Amino acid sequence: MGKVLSFGELLLRICPDGDGEWLKENKLPFYVGGAELNVATALALWQVPSAYFTALPANFMSEQLLGYMQGCNIDTSRIYEGGDRIGLYYLPKGKDLKNAGVIYDRANSAFAMLQTGTINWDEVLEGISWFHFSTICPALSQAAADVCLEAVKAASERNIKISVDLNYRAKLWQYGKQPAEVVPQLAQYANLIMGNIWAAHKMLNISLPAGIEEADRETLLAQAQKTSEEIIQQYPTCQSVANTFRFDYGKGIQYYTTLYTDQKLYVSKEYRSEQILDKVGSGDCYMAGLIYGFYNRNEPQHIVDFATAAAFNKLFILSDCTTSNVATIEQTLTQHQFQ
Template identity: 65%
Template sequence: MDNKAANTESVLTFGELLLRFCIDTDGNWLNENSLPFYIGGAELNVATALALWGIPTKYFTSLPDNDLSTQIINQLMSRNIDTSIIHKGGSRLGLFYLTKGKDMKHDTVIYDRADSAFAELTTNTIDWDELFKGTSWFHFSAICPALSQQTASLCEEALIAASKRNIHISVDLNYRAKLWRYGKEPDEIMPQLVKYCDLIMGNLWAADKLLGITVTPGTDKSGQKKIYLQEALNSSELIIRKFPKCKAVANTFRFDQGSGIKYYTTLYTDKKLYYSAEYRAEIITDKVGSGDCFMAGLIYGFYNHLDPSNILNFATAAAFEKLFIAGDATKSTVEKINNAIRYEN
């Protein structure tokens, strides 16, 4: 993917900041009066990783104008994230609850984000010139347009504004079934947004659900890497055909094996499919944020003009390393990630 932007320009991520509360399966948090929590949100997790890796990074969200928000913003600033464009307004912060050790697709996730400050944002209220000043890359996820038609329209306004300024755009096809509750199917909304994107990341089943890129029936039950890689190639080619602005498509394959994980990824660009080494672990710490870390790794690679195989290797190792870090965002440095890259297939 051609990226001519100067490396002094920022990556801007756009989405809702959330607090994640981690309940345990046995209810001990009730007896101990202790409930671990993390600051998160898919787009913030991407911003945290990029800032840690030395990429100039800005983050846009909306937070209530109160002391809690001030403390959170100070925390983000300590991560070297530019918070100057965060909108102040609304009455509450979005929350969600997730049983320890589960991922965001699990039935145990409970959202409490209705009428949040971010969800209340409307079109024609944001100064896009100010927002995109000094920006070369804009990132959002499918979580935002899942909240409401109002938020989907806001995303489209942002994408149009970014496109007019020739800013590279990426999207993570996060599919959250519990969020799509406002009378629209994902594939009625997402194609109108994805058409602006240069880089699309997700997995085969998210592309099916969100973009209408059909997966061959029975693929999910095959268990065969060869079949998954062929489906990744087919899906990527169909996506680029359907959305000609797109120059690169990435897919993740993460399979739970008891308490362990098997993980590998693909990247399709310039009519070639690249695939990573296969990573395995018997025990992991936290599944949340691994996909966000992979997304950040892709942006990091393209931003720094790495070749496709190196982009994929870095992003995959970054995502896998996140599985051993508690919390929503990575703490792994570039050096640590480079040392963790596996090359055997």
């Protein structure tokens, strides 16, 4: 097996407190992230050969970030040098990326300004057996969407497995197109599609009954199977579909997921916690867990259980990417035996 290449924009998360103490202290916590880099970091930590593609400007900040990624055992040799700036986003402590308080500062970033016809895909995809991206990429700009399509076509032509995370960020789709106008042409190349029933409806035009938000667990699981079957019917290249269910209550959380593969729905254990630390990157950790399982040819039930435990474990780690190794995740899995 070759390396897993994660394709997307590197971001710096600026994380001010909600009370403005950062102004008095003259310091702001920050984290290195970006959905695809979070996946690449987790896979490298779990001993899966991991490479990353993004665009970074030629400056000392980029040099330090390259050193950071190399220290995480991520192959950075394919990163494109060019552009003027690194993307940023601001998110108050403890908030979710879907929260209205998130502020993006990504316009005209090096990645968003990439153009088709400028990347040597023979070099970028050399030695790659799995290509991963998220729908955050085509949300940035028409140019980024075009490069993303060029990338998945190049990967498909080389018989590289492709996965996509249906990340929906309403604030990013600002260049005149809606996700359903862009994402389907990308998804047609994917072998593994991850998201949730609502994202599939929004981005792939998959049917969803009214009032499903108030449905019980059994109904949601049945809908996960229907959504998965409809995706595979509409996108014949797709072999597996994963759906996550994360519900907040107070400061706590309820979390479970499904994996549909080989015409069967596999359901994870269900996790609950009265408090969590950081919601950012949990879905990326789940995506990494799926890739880890398929890459190692694990059984479907173990794939979905491991990925779910990894995602739940990430909720208690204060950073964009996980720091939990495989042994820690397996321990999380054995400690939660309830359904």
